[in-house]
Amino acid sequence: MEIYFQLVRDAEGLKTACEELSNARFLGFDVETTDLDPYKGDLRLVQLSDGANTKVIDLKAFGGGGSLAADPSLAPLRELLASNAQTKIAHNAKFDTKWVRHHLGTEVGGVYDTYLASILISAGEGERRHGLADVVQYFLGRTLDKSEQVSDWGVDELSHSQVEYAAKDAAIMPEVREKLEERISADGLTEVLRLENECVMPIAEMELNGFYLDRERWQEQLDRVRVLQKKAGDELQDMLAAGVAQASLFGRTEINLDSQAQVTDALLNLGVPMPNTTRAWELQPLAEQYPVVAKLLEYRSVAKAAQSFGDNILEFIEPKTGRIHADFRQIGAPTGRFSCSSPNLQQIPHEAEYRRCFRAPDGRKLVIADYSQIELRILADFSEDKQFIEAFESGQDFHSATAAQVFGIAADDVTPDQRSFAKRLNFGVVYGIGASRFASMTGLTLAEAENTLRKYFATYPRMDDWLRTQARNIITERQTRTKSGRLAKFNFDENDRSSVGAAQRYAKNMPIQGTSADILKRALRLLHDDLRGTSGKLVNIVHDEIIVECDAAESEMISEKLGSAMLRAGRDFVKRVPIKVDAHVADDWTK
DNA sequence: GTGAAGGGCCAC
DNA sequence: AAACGTGGCCCTTCAC
Numbered sequence: 001m002e003i004y005f006q007l008v009r010d011a012e013g014l015k016t017a018c019e020e021l022s023n024a025r026f027l028g029f030d031v032e033t034t035d036l037d038p039y040k041g042d043l044r045l046v047q048l049s050d051g052a053n054t055k056v057i058d059l060k061a062f063g064g065g066g067s068l069a070a071d072p073s074l075a076p077l078r079e080l081l082a083s084n085a086q087t088k089i090a091h092n093a094k095f096d097t098k099w100v101r102h103h104l105g106t107e108v109g110g111v112y113d114t115y116l117a118s119i120l121i122s123a124g125e126g127e128r129r130h131g132l133a134d135v136v137q138y139f140l141g142r143t144l145d146k147s148e149q150v151s152d153w154g155v156d157e158l159s160h161s162q163v164e165y166a167a168k169d170a171a172i173m174p175e176v177r178e179k180l181e182e183r184i185s186a187d188g189l190t191e192v193l194r195l196e197n198e199c200v201m202p203i204a205e206m207e208l209n210g211f212y213l214d215r216e217r218w219q220e221q222l223d224r225v226r227v228l229q230k231k232a233g234d235e236l237q238d239m240l241a242a243g244v245a246q247a248s249l250f251g252r253t254e255i256n257l258d259s260q261a262q263v264t265d266a267l268l269n270l271g272v273p274m275p276n277t278t279r280a281w282e283l284q285p286l287a288e289q290y291p292v293v294a295k296l297l298e299y300r301s302v303a304k305a306a307q308s309f310g311d312n313i314l315e316f317i318e319p320k321t322g323r324i325h326a327d328f329r330q331i332g333a334p335t336g337r338f339s340c341s342s343p344n345l346q347q348i349p350h351e352a353e354y355r356r357c358f359r360a361p362d363g364r365k366l367v368i369a370d371y372s373q374i375e376l377r378i379l380a381d382f383s384e385d386k387q388f389i390e391a392f393e394s395g396q397d398f399h400s401a402t403a404a405q406v407f408g409i410a411a412d413d414v415t416p417d418q419r420s421f422a423k424r425l426n427f428g429v430v431y432g433i434g435a436s437r438f439a440s441m442t443g444l445t446l447a448e449a450e451n452t453l454r455k456y457f458a459t460y461p462r463m464d465d466w467l468r469t470q471a472r473n474i475i476t477e478r479q480t481r482t483k484s485g486r487l488a489k490f491n492f493d494e495n496d497r498s499s500v501g502a503a504q505r506y507a508k509n510m511p512i513q514g515t516s517a518d519i520l521k522r523a524l525r526l527l528h529d530d531l532r533g534t535s536g537k538l539v540n541i542v543h544d545e546i547i548v549e550c551d552a553a554e555s556e557m558i559s560e561k562l563g564s565a566m567l568r569a570g571r572d573f574v575k576r577v578p579i580k581v582d583a584h585v586a587d588d589w590t591k
Numbered sequence: 592g593t594g595a596a597g598g599g600c601c602a603c
Numbered sequence: 604a605a606a607c608g609t610g611g612c613c614c615t616t617c618a619c
Contacts, residue, residue, distance in 0.1 A: 256614095256615080258613090258614055258615070259614085259615055259616085260598060260599075260614095260615080261615080261616080262615095275604070276604070277598075277599085277604075277605095278598085278599085279598080279599060279600085279604090279605090280599080280600075281604085281605080282604065282605095300599080300600085301600095303613095303614095304599080304600060304601070304613080305601095307612085307613055307614075308600080308601065308611095308612055308613055309601085312612085312613090329610095332609085332610065332611095333608095333609050333610060334609085335608080335609060335610095337603090337609055337610070338610090339609085339610050339611070340602095340610085340611075341610095341611060341612085342611095343611090343612085344601085344602080344610080344611045344612070345602095346601095346602055346603075346610075346611080347600090347601045347602040347603090347610080347611065347612080348601080348602075349601065349602080350601090350602075375603090427607090428607065429607095430607085430608075431607035431608045431609095432606090432607060432608070433606090433607050433608095434606055434607080436604095436605085436606070437605065437606065437607060438607090440604080440605075441605095441607090497606090498606065501606055502606080505606080505607065505608065506608070506609095508608085509607085509608040509609080510608080510609090512608085513603095513608065513609060516603095517609095542602070542603065543602080543603045543609090543610095544603070545603085592619105593618100593619085594617100594618090594619090595616105595617090595618085595619105596615105596616085596617085596618100597614100597615090597616085597617105598613105598614085598615085598616105599612105599613085599614085600611105600612090600613090601610100601611085601612085601613105602609100602610080602611090603608100603609080603610090
């Protein structure tokens with residue numbers, strides 16, 4: 001396919017090019033860079049195209065040897081990119097917007113992400129890939145050559161082939177969007193795609209902002225844990241060696257404590273009746289009788305801490321900023337939840353020794369806000385159960401309220417045991433728990449567990465109805481949705497009981513977990529707009545929690561804004577149940 | 592050497 | 604022996 005494109009290398013040409021494109025409603029948008037990381041590489045090209053007319057802007061010709069962000073001749077480009085009047089269509093727009101934000105110093109307005117659109121359409125089904133070439137092949141039936149993508153974009157003179165490749169990637173985007181829109185519209189995904197598109201810029205900024213990690217605090221904690229690991233490891237080696245006859249002749253026989261095969265062998269030699277797996281919840285009952293098992297659990301715990309939360313995370317500190325810039329996948333799960341990696345800031349241990357290492361730099365504060373029991377409120381809203389909703393409206397401790405209703409007693413008479421029961425029930429139902437699992441979790445007999453579940457569902461009959469309806473409908477419809485319309489499709493073998501069961505549990509959970517993700521994404525967009533012009537910077541999100549860093553003097557004001565944005569977002573999707581947000585200002589990430 | 596699979600465990 | 608949902612990371616083991 002031949003296309004018309006123009007290489008822009010001077011201020012006058014840029015001004016004309018931007019004017020020519022400013023009447024278009026939709027612009028294909030792409031960038032080429034010398035690295036994947038905006039803190040490490042240079043932004044070489046920005047490509048914009050209305051489909052027929054494509055401009056390839058060579059930024060090596062701008063900046064005057066200084067920073068691109070300070071070059072006034074780039075103003076027309078910044079204005080065009082920032083404008084909401086032209087939708088910028090990009091594939092994985094988080095990447096392009098990060099480079100533009102960091103190197104050109106402007107937000108991108110009107111983002112349309114064909115990568116996110118393609119993922120929403122696939123609805124968690126099948127193995128379809130979502131790279132641009134894959135999406136073009138699938139929706140347009142054309143083959144896109146991506147071989148220049150990894151070419152050297154730092155050379156002085158770009159080859160014709162490179163510039164043409166760059167132009168084509170942008171030029172095809174308006175057409176890709178049109179094809180995607182047919183499916184987005186037909187599948188009822190317009191609202192959820194808007195939600196996703198509006199979330200791209202906030203996430204791009206969050207990744208650029210990074211989260212400050214106090215290297216010294218982390219190192220001190222790691223040193224403490226390593227001492228514990230060494231001690232527990234030595235003691236465990238000694239205890240395991242007792243089962244090996246010749247150990248005393250040659251000194252201790254070292255085994256690999258991280259090898260569950262070797263550890264299982266050693267424990268069997270000591271006469272420990274080993275279960276099929278050596279997971280903590282299996283070994284726990286044996287720990288009292290066999291001190292060596294208790295020692296193994298102790299070792300596992302500190303080894304996990306030292307290995308998963310050790311030096312590795314320090315290596316992610318970006319030298320230029322001194323901060324952690326993790327990678328967030330906006331649709332990390334089919335439910336719509338984010339996932340996070342490199343490193344995963346969503347799995348930092350809850351213990352204060354770890355959380356306190358993530359702190360506000362001097363003169364700054366962290367504003368930390370999370371939704372209170374958001375998933376249960378969403379379930380209450382879906383089910384419209386009167387009693388369930390009343391438990392929230394009463395404003396009292398929710399698990400106590402549940403206990404009072406389930407056990408038919410006054411809220412003041414609820415014992416800690418009864419509250420704990422209610423809490424585990426409340427969380428269990430969100431995941432589609434069964435009686436046998438609940439029994440093993442609580443120590444009840446199967447009959448007692450069944451009885452308790454029966455009482456629980458009798459207390460909340462409409463919730464029972466909703467969960468049963470979800471389980472029933474998935475068999476015939478094979479799909480379900482969140483409040484925003486986010487779609488999840490299932491394929492399962494209806495003759496396979498476990499496969500059906502898994503689908504039914506997912507059908508109960510997905511709309512709840514996914515609506516929670518919808519709400520978070522709405523909140524991020526509202527917050528992004530509300531933080532403009534303040535010192536507040538989004539630094540982390542964990543499913544139902546948002547962390548903003550700001551100047552100490554503005555912390556109370558930012559706290560108000562954060563809480564307000566989260567409340568409004570919650571109310572957008574949950575109409576029948578009050579939403580509660582807990583917000584506080586702190587020096588570090590502890591509660 | 593590299594990568595996939597499986598076990599295990601951290602978060603919500 | 605997880606029939607309680609969603610992820611990512613570390614380690615060992617094993618195939619290529």
